[in-house]
Amino acid sequence: MKTFFCLLLPALLLANTAFAQYPTVPLWQGEYHGTYNKATKIESWKGIPYAQPPVGDLRWKAPQPVLKAPGIHEATKFAHMPMQKRVFSDMIFRADTISEDCLYLNVWTPGKSPYDHLPVLVYFYGGGFVGGDGSEPRYDGESMAQKGIVVVTISYRLGIFGFFSHPELTKESPNHASGNYGLLDQVAAIKWVHENIRAFGGDEKKITIAGESAGSISVSAQMASPLSKNLIAGAIGESGAMIKPTLPAIPLANAEKNGSKFAEKIGNKSLADLRAMSATDLLDAASKYGAWSLAPTIDGYFLPKSLVEIFEAGEQAHVPLLVGWNSAEIPYQSFTGGDMPTPENYTKKVKQQFPGNADEVLKLYPGTTQDEVIKSATALASDRFIAYSTWKWADLQAKTSGKPVYRYLFATPRPPEVNPTNNPNEGKMPKQMVGASHASEIEFAMGNLPYNKVYAWTADDYKVSATIQQYFANFIKTGNPNGKHLPKWEPNVNGGAVKFMNIDVTSQLQTETDRGRYLFLDKSYVK
Incomplete structure (x- = not known):
C-alpha cells in the first residue's frame, strides 16, 4: 500500500490543485467525488466504503478488505445506516436508508495536499451498540475540521449483526473467535484511515480515536486490543469504558451459549439458516424481550483478556488519554x-x-x-x-x-x-x-x-x-x-x-x- 501511495502522490497533488472546485480524491479502491463548502473552506466525502458489505456469507465474519472499483464514485450523500430499531429518541439521522450493508465512513478536511500532515480524529458514535450512525449531525466533522483537523466518522455493525457469538462461528473462524464484529469493523476503519488519510491531507501517525457512551466504550476496547493499539496516537473517552458494570466483555464460551440459546428460541436454526434469514427478520427476532443478550466477547483475538487485566498489566496503548463523564x-x-x-x-x-x-x-x-x-x-x-x-x-x-x-x-x-x-x-x-x-x-x-x-x-x-x-x-x-x-x-x-x-x-x-x-x-x- 505504501509503495502504491508513493506512485499515487503526483496524481493526488494534481487532483488537489482543484480541490476547492472539484473535490475528487483518488484512492486505491477508486476515485470519489465529494463536496466543498465555500463558507468554511472544508471539503467532505460521505459514504466511502472501508470494507466489503457484510452480507450473505460475510454476515458474522470479520470485515473483508474493500474491493477495487475503478471510475469516479459519488461520495456526496451518507450511506446506509446499520440495522437497528428506533431505540433512542435523541438520535437524528441524515442517512435515509437502513441496511446490513453499512460499512462506510465520512471525511471532512481542511487539507489541500497529501503533504499537509494534519492530525486526524476518528469518532465512534454511541448508542449502546444497538443504535447510532455516523450520519448523526451531532457528530458532524465540519466544525472540528475548521480547527485544522481531518475528521472521520464511521458506521459499524450493531446488535445481533455486530455482537453475535456461536460455536459454529468460532469453529469456522481462522482466529477461533466469534462476536465483536462491530469492534472489528472499527479496527478495519482505523486501518483504512491509516492507509488512506494522506489523500485527504491527514497524517496516519497522528490518529486520535474518540467516542461517547458505546463509542467511549469502543475507544477503551481499541486501546486494549492488540489489533489496534499500535495504530493510534491518542484517545478521547466521553462517558464509558468496557469495564463492569458498563457492557463488560464476557468469556467466549458464555457468548457462544447465548448465541446457541437464541438459535434454539427461533427454531433450532443452523448457522446456514441464520445467515439465510433476511436482515429485517433477524433484527425482529433478536429484538424480542429475552431472545438474546448483547455483550462484547473476550475472544482471544480482538480481546485476549478483560480490559482491567490488560490495563493492569500495562499492555494497552501507551498514549495520552482525555477522558471524563457528565x-x-x-x-x-x-x-x-x-x-x-x-x-x-x-x-x-x-x-x-x-x-x-x-x-x-x-x-x-x-x-x-x-x-x-x-x-x-x-x-x-x-x-x-x-x-x-x-x-x-x-x-x-x-x-x-x-x-x-x-x-x-x-x-x-x-x-x-x-x-x-x-x-x-x-x-x-x-x-x-x-x-x-x-x-x-x-x-x-x-x-x-x-x-x-x-x-x-x-x-x-x-x-x-x-x-x-x-x-x-x-x-x-x-x-x-x-x-x-x-x-x-x-x-x-x-x-x-x-x-x-x-x-x-x-x-x-x-x-x-x-x-x-x-x-x-x-x-x-x-x-
Whole structure:
C-alpha cells in the first residue's frame, strides 16, 4: 500500500490543485467525488466504503478488505445506516436508508495536499451498540475540521449483526473467535484511515480515536486490543469504558451459549439458516424481550483478556488519554424509582440494594434532605451506570501507561427546549436533572450546537462549547489540551494528585474529592 501511495502522490497533488472546485480524491479502491463548502473552506466525502458489505456469507465474519472499483464514485450523500430499531429518541439521522450493508465512513478536511500532515480524529458514535450512525449531525466533522483537523466518522455493525457469538462461528473462524464484529469493523476503519488519510491531507501517525457512551466504550476496547493499539496516537473517552458494570466483555464460551440459546428460541436454526434469514427478520427476532443478550466477547483475538487485566498489566496503548463523564449522567429516579425523593424513602432504597453496606453508602452518598437525596441518588445512579467504569479506565491508564491522563467533568446542563412538550408528570415530582445529562456534551465538544434545534442555546452555552471544543482540538493536535485563553489543565500521572477539569461556564481545575465512592464500588465490580 505504501509503495502504491508513493506512485499515487503526483496524481493526488494534481487532483488537489482543484480541490476547492472539484473535490475528487483518488484512492486505491477508486476515485470519489465529494463536496466543498465555500463558507468554511472544508471539503467532505460521505459514504466511502472501508470494507466489503457484510452480507450473505460475510454476515458474522470479520470485515473483508474493500474491493477495487475503478471510475469516479459519488461520495456526496451518507450511506446506509446499520440495522437497528428506533431505540433512542435523541438520535437524528441524515442517512435515509437502513441496511446490513453499512460499512462506510465520512471525511471532512481542511487539507489541500497529501503533504499537509494534519492530525486526524476518528469518532465512534454511541448508542449502546444497538443504535447510532455516523450520519448523526451531532457528530458532524465540519466544525472540528475548521480547527485544522481531518475528521472521520464511521458506521459499524450493531446488535445481533455486530455482537453475535456461536460455536459454529468460532469453529469456522481462522482466529477461533466469534462476536465483536462491530469492534472489528472499527479496527478495519482505523486501518483504512491509516492507509488512506494522506489523500485527504491527514497524517496516519497522528490518529486520535474518540467516542461517547458505546463509542467511549469502543475507544477503551481499541486501546486494549492488540489489533489496534499500535495504530493510534491518542484517545478521547466521553462517558464509558468496557469495564463492569458498563457492557463488560464476557468469556467466549458464555457468548457462544447465548448465541446457541437464541438459535434454539427461533427454531433450532443452523448457522446456514441464520445467515439465510433476511436482515429485517433477524433484527425482529433478536429484538424480542429475552431472545438474546448483547455483550462484547473476550475472544482471544480482538480481546485476549478483560480490559482491567490488560490495563493492569500495562499492555494497552501507551498514549495520552482525555477522558471524563457528565455531572448527572442519569436522573435520580434511576435509583429511587417512582418514590418521592425523601430521606426516608432514600434510606430504605439504600438498605434494600446494599444490605451489608448501607451505612457506608449513606456516608458516601448522604441523603438528609430532599435536595441532598436528589443529588446523591443522581450521583449513585450515575456512578453505577457509567461514571465508575470511566473512572477505573482513567485510573488504570494513569498508573500503567506512563502517559498523561486528562480527566474532566462536564457540568453544563442543556437549556430549556424551544418547543417543550406537555409532560403529564410535570409538577408531581421534583426536577429530574441536577446537572449535565448523558450524551449532552457531544454537540458542545464537536462544535455542533447549531445542528440541534431542540434546545434554546444561550451565549453561555456557546462559550462552553468553544472551551471544550478547543480543549479537544488541542489534544488531537498535540496530546495536550492546553492552549491560549484556556484554564490550565494538569494531567494525572502515576503517584500524583488526581485532578480534573470541571467544564462549565467558568471552567476550573479541581482536585478529586469523590475517590471514596469509586473505591467502594471498585471492591464490588473488579471481583
